[in-house]
Amino acid sequence: MNYLNTIIDIFSEHEISKYSDLKIWELNKSERYPISEGIKFESNDFAGEIFYYSGNEMEYCEMEFLIYLGEIYKAKVIEKTSSIELKKSVTEFLTNRITKLKNVA
Numbered sequence: 001m002n003y004l005n006t007i008i009d010i011f012s013e014h015e016i017s018k019y020s021d022l023k024i025w026e027l028n029k030s031e032r033y034p035i036s037e038g039i040k041f042e043s044n045d046f047a048g049e050i051f052y053y054s055g056n057e058m059e060y061c062e063m064e065f066l067i068y069l070g071e072i073y074k075a076k077v078i079e080k081t082s083s084i085e086l087k088k089s090v091t092e093f094l095t096n097r098i099t100k101l102k103n104v105a
Contacts, residue, residue: 003052003061004028004037006083010090011039011050016098019043027051045069046101050090061086065097069104 004026011017011024025040027033035058038051048065061078074097078089 003054003086004039006086007038007050007052007090010087011041011094014091014094014098016041016094019045019098046097048097052086061089063090063093065093067097067101067104072100072104074100 035055040049
């Protein structure tokens with residue numbers, strides 16, 4: 001499975017992708033980073049990243065989100081997951097973070 005495309009699809013379908021001034025960076029597997037692929041995103045109010053790591057014996061998705069106002073940080077790790085479980089977990093994580101962001105603002 002191409003996890004980068006899956007993560008991009010999930011993110012672009014989510015409400016958070018419509019946030020004004022949002023910048024997104026896609027990071028493919030490379031010689032320097034052969035086991036990770038994902039995205040980093042940032043706006044004036046928050047920053048985060050969603051990466052999928054797969055190689056050797058490890059396979060997991062790591063999500064991080066920082067709300068600048070109040071310095072509220074949340075991270076979540078999901079081990080070996082199907083594309084359906086990945087979509088559900090990432091969507092839930094982003095929804096919870098955007099709700100928290102709205103409550104802080």
